[in-house]
Amino acid sequence: MLRNLIKRFGNRERRDWQVLLLSLLLAFFIWLIYNLSGEYSAFLEYDLVARSDIRGHSDRPVSSATLIIRGKTNGFNIIRRRLYKSVPIEIEVSPSLWKQSADDDELYYLTEDAMRELMPSVGLSNVELEYFVTSRLEFRFPKEEYKKVPVIPNAMVTCRPQYMQVGEVAVEPDSVLVYGTSQQLSAIEYVNTEAIYAEDIMANKEGVSSLMSPRGLRLSDKMVHYIINVSRYVELREEVDLTVKNLPAGENSILLPSRSTIVYRVPFPSHSIGESDFSAGIDYNDMSRMSGFEMPVRLFSAPDGILSYRFEPPVVDFIEHE
Secondary structure (H helix, E strand, O other): OHHHHHHHHHOOOHHHHHHHHHHHHHHHHHHHHHHHHOEEEEEEEEEEEEEOOOOOEOOOOOOOEEEEEEEEEEHHHHHHHHHHOOOOEEEEOOHHHOEEOOOOOOEEEEOHHHHHHOHHHHOOOOOEEEEEOOOOEEEEOOEOOEEEEEEEOOEEEEEOOOEEEOOOOEEEOOEEEEEOOHHHHHOOOOEEEOOEEEEEEOOOEEEEEEEOOOOOOEEOOOEEEEEEOEEEEEEEEEEEEEEEEOOOOOOEEEEEOOEEEEEEEEEOOOOOOOHHHOEEEEEHHHHHHOOOOEEEOEEEEOOOOOOEEEEEOOEEEEEEEO
8 A cells, every 4th residue: 555655656746756855845944834833831031141239349249140930931932042041141230129138248149029020021921820930139349449439410501691600500419339349449539520511491391311431440320310400580780888807806907898799699589689688898807818908799698589790890909907
């Protein structure tokens, strides 16, 4: 019977053989896709490399860790995992997820709760977890020297007429940790942002800016949030009497001129402010810092809400006599 079957196929034309082989191949692929599309339970293995900003430690561990789970997924994912199980997967881990070893201050680990939260980062969003074979993941983060320095915004701000910037540009966080050697850190006193341009603005402006990392050093934050406060203003003028503050007992003095004009800005619309609301003059303690007898006029007290001010004239002659 087998001999007759072979003989019958042997008598077929070449074209028939090609059609037969193509049909068998197509049937095999349909069968394969059908089976791989089904869901199966399997052990899945992942080689993980963590990255995290743990205060006082390197952002990368000195070793990797292996995560093994039992989960249900389709055949394609199982085969893919088998093929690439030795390829490390880098995951970003929030410092709040780590637990520190009680015996080793460089050893940190992740509990099952933390691992469950990190599943999408590992690529397990399409896997139905059955249980963790690995009870916890351990990584060793070496200690590193660091220094906390302020963030100085590098901002170029211009406002529309009748508008002005109020205060300095605020950034959050206002300071960062810089990691490096003792010699490198000794030369770092602050960190600048990238250039922040705000032109012709008439309202508060906020955004994010990258930090300029010193060469060879690492920062705990790469970005900061900034806000530029802007207010519409009215410029007013008041002439005020000048006094001398901290004048020694028994001493007398003359100021020329004895009055000065304060030019100040207040938010629009303005409220009524009079001469009696200001107190200005010179501070006798400035004498030791001045090269002559021209003393700067200082504002001792003013109403709330003053955005900025200047005096005309800004200095007066101080004459001391008995």
